[in-house]
Amino acid sequence: MKTIAVVVGSLRKGSLSMKLAKxxxxxxxxxxxxxxxxxxxxPMYNEDLWExxxxxxxALKSAVESADAVLFVTPEYNRSxxxxxxxxxxxxxxxxxxxxxxxxxxxxxxxxPGAIGAATAIAHLRSVLVTLDVVLMxxxxxxxxxxxxxxxxxxxFASPDTAAFxxxxxxxxxxxxARTMQPKADTQPDND
Ligand code: FNR
Numbered sequence: 001m002k003t004i005a006v007v008v009g010s011l012r013k014g015s016l017s018m019k020l021a022k023x024x025x026x027x028x029x030x031x032x033x034x035x036x037x038x039x040x041x042x043p044m045y046n047e048d049l050w051e052x053x054x055x056x057x058x059a060l061k062s063a064v065e066s067a068d069a070v071l072f073v074t075p076e077y078n079r080s081x082x083x084x085x086x087x088x089x090x091x092x093x094x095x096x097x098x099x100x101x102x103x104x105x106x107x108x109x110x111x112x113p114g115a116i117g118a119a120t121a122i123a124h125l126r127s128v129l130v131t132l133d134v135v136l137m138x139x140x141x142x143x144x145x146x147x148x149x150x151x152x153x154x155x156x157f158a159s160p161d162t163a164a165f166x167x168x169x170x171x172x173x174x175x176x177x178a179r180t181m182q183p184k185a186d187t188q189p190d191n192d
Contacts, residue, residue, distance in 0.1 A: 002177055003033045005067035009074025009085040011040050016146045017111045019155065021073040024109075026156050027163065028170050034071075037063050037088065045090045057091050064092050064100040069177045070134065073109045076121030085125070093132055105180040106134040107173050109142040117143030137176040140169055 006025075010017045025034040041056035043049060049057070064070060074085050092100040108125050110118030122143065129136055149158055157163040 001031060001033055002068040002174065003035060003066070005037050005064045005070045006034045007037050007039070007070065007072045007074070007085060007088055009072065009082040011084060016113060017073050017075050019151060020109065020111050020144060020146065021071075022155055023151055023157050024073070024166055024170070026154075027166055031170065031174060035063055035067060039084045039088050042084075042087055042091055045087055050095060060088060060091055061100040064104065067104070068181060069105040069107070069173070070101070071107045071109070071173075072125060072129075073111060074118065074121060074125065075111055076118035079120040080124050081121050081128070086128070089128060089132070099132055101129070101132040101134050104134050105177045106136045107169075107176070108136065109144065111144045111146055113146050115145060117145045119143045135180040137173060140165070140172065142169060 006021055008015065008018045008021050021034070021036070025032070028034070037060055038056065039060075041054075042060060043054055043056070072085065074082060077083070089101070106129055108122050108129070110122040110125075112118045122141075126136060150162065152158040157166060
């Protein structure tokens with residue numbers, strides 16, 4: 001079974017992004033293990049903190065490095081990436097030459113209760129992740145418009161069409177990971 005480090009771009013209890021991630025997790029049962037990366041305890045990025053590395057940073061880097069792939073499920077904030085997501089990406093990208101993201105197969109899911117499903121945030125997120133050599137799956141793109149009836153009482157996708165769409169996504173992600181997984185000891189390119 002493949003392990004996925006899941007970055008959910010919202011800290012609030014009632015997060016729709018988390019509900020969407022959990023519905024995907026339920027559908028992926030038996031194929032993927034979702035490990036949710038803890039973002040709430042990460043301090044804002046500060047280079048000085050490397051002198052005494054916060055446990056939350058070590059946990060983030062180890063969660064990403066030990067996973068077979070990374071999956072971002074995020075809302076859009078003011079047409080861009082929520083700061084908790086960028087902060088996690090920045091911490092994971094350092095120290096220089098020791099990025100945790102390098103070569104990881106990745107997927108990005110945008111979610112919004114609005115009409116255009118976080119498309120702009122996802123465009124920004126893609127551009128950041130590609131710079132860090134995350135090997136991003138291009139298709140299917142997911143700009144999900146979350147509606148009150150998206151999930152059933154058990155937190156699963158209520159509509160067969162939505163379930164079928166995410167089934168396609170999960171199957172393609174599985175194939176994508178198998179195709180792009182790299183040996184864990186792969187060398188790092190320089191990045192800044
Ligand atoms: C938003 N929201 C939002 N939605 C959107 O589609 N495009 C946007 O640019 C923004 N901008 C934005 C900025 C800020 C600061 C907040 C708090 C919210 C609405 C957002 O998509 C909505 O609140 C989601 O439900 C947030 O995701 P979670 O917390 O439910 O996962």
